[in-house]
Amino acid sequence: MTILINNQTNILVQGITGKQGQFHTEQMLAYGSKIVAGVSPTKGGQRIADVPVYDTVDQAVSEVKIDASVLFIPSQLVKDVAFEAMDAGIKTLVIITEHVPLHDAMQIMAFAERKNVTIVGPNTYGLISPGQSKIGIMPNRIFTPGSTGVVARSGTLSYEIVANLTTTGIGQSTVVGLGGDRIVGLSFIDVLRKFEDDPDTKAVVLVGEIGGDAEEEASKYIKRMTKPVVAFLAGKSAPPGKRMGHAGAIIDGGRGTFESKVEALTQAGAQVASLPWEVSSLIQSALVL
């Protein structure tokens, strides 16, 4: 089993005719994802990589069942497009776009709460259940099926750690990118809870970073988990007050420090790897126990 997506997930691509949308539609199809439709206003009627394109989401859902949508949409337009998908009844949205205005993100999250929609991102690489399906922009070949769940705030750091897991022979059940923004939908706790409930996930890797208190919040749940959690955190050497690439990665007014996160996670019983390549060996020994 996997969480959030599997080989039965019917996927819509919003912004499918754009350069990114088209490229990643091909990549997702190559991985085996079930892309059933695309939407691009005024471009309906054509096909991209043999996927039918519609003008509106309403039109797409009237033609085909859709479980999840992925957005390859410029940041200024994300709010409108996300509302459109939610209003049409789609229950999972993956927002790849970076630089979505904060007030738009808050409105998206509020609407999602009312509509009971799961939002992944913004500013995420997406999610993947190796060997089954991916919704996002991650490189296909570093993943391998297995029983370790991965949840992360950042992209390339996840790739680094996942690639290391794969070369060490540790496969992944599902890998989820939460996104590097300050306001994101799915949280560490949401994903940890799903991994805890998933019978085929045996251990969990959490990849965090400085800024905010998502890791501290996650620790409250980790305390109650039966499955081992190994964490790695980026930003140990970051100076306060500087935004380290991600909008969310900033130590602000003494909050969101590396030390506070390590302490919370350690106290909750997670093992915190001090170097990225130590994650694999910690998982290995956790799985043996």
Next chain:
Amino acid sequence: MKLYEYMAKEIFRNHGIVTPKGCVFSSPEGIKEYVETIGSVVIKSQVLAGGRGKAGGIKFADTPEEAVARAKELFASQLKGSSVNELLVEEKLKIDQEIYLGLAIDRAHRRPVLLASKAGGMEIEQVPAEQIIKRLIDVSVGVQPYTTREISRRLGVSGEVAKKLSDLLVKLYQIFVTYDAELVEINPLVISGTDIYAADGKMTLDDDASFRFRSDIPHVEEKTELEKKASAIGIAYVDLEGEIGVMANGAGITMATLDLIKDYGMNARNFMDAGGGASRETVAQALEILLSTKPKSLLINIFGGITRCDEVAKAFIDVKKSVEINIPVVIRLVGTNEEAGIEILQANGIESYKNIKDAVTAVVALTQKKGAYHDNFDQ
């Protein structure tokens, strides 16, 4: 983008929030005449850094002569590394009570939060949590009079003042939304008799919404020259103070690379996230920015997902041809098209590492060998 106090106050006034009578000066000229018209004043340096009062950036004066003397001192001073180019001269208020008010974004709850405290005038970070009133705001409801009645009750204000406070909070929230702010702060709000004044004003706007900023918003630049250059080509760059220039792709991996350098006993000269899918031209421009900071060595750490390793390799060769690079360079390439990338580097006499650990070990060792000339690490 942070706004200066006087800019925030102008926005406040335009929305009907009362601020003390005041005027902005960019030189001592005219201050004497102005103070003659309003009496005792407070003179406030216009800088973006917090903790301005404690750093000596705020002075009081009872006479015009005194005001001019204080102003001259402030103009000549440095506050937390920045010079003082403008002063806000304001009437000195009779203070009965000081209150803190703020609207911020609560990341964990994904919504705005209204903050208030009786401990006005202090830095809010220093105020104990139990003295801060926090109220999460549903964006579909906003701040309504009922929200403000509860805030007034808990602040212990009533009557005419409570009415004015309620009105102010509703307006403050409108400003917060209309201007795409991530923070709006009044610290302190001064209660003087039955009047209330926004005695200070702080606004930080969300840069990601700059495409729809209202035309009345001035542009305030806080970035260094290099940070500006980098952001012009779409790259995240932060100046640091170490020895090793770093370029990586992705915020998380860039941070982790900086951490590793520190673990191995040195420090990075910068944070540079070349992002995903950077083109050959962008990478070349980014490298030029890096070299201009005169690092003692260079570490390029690419985990190619959408970034293609061969493009990065080509960009490096491009730059190497046009710019003399006489510092050690260590390149780590892994991911999409890594074989092609490594081949290109090898054909040009540059070896690359696949493993991040080996790359960091190498760059630290090479940087520590002071004075030695290294074109690359393949001795």
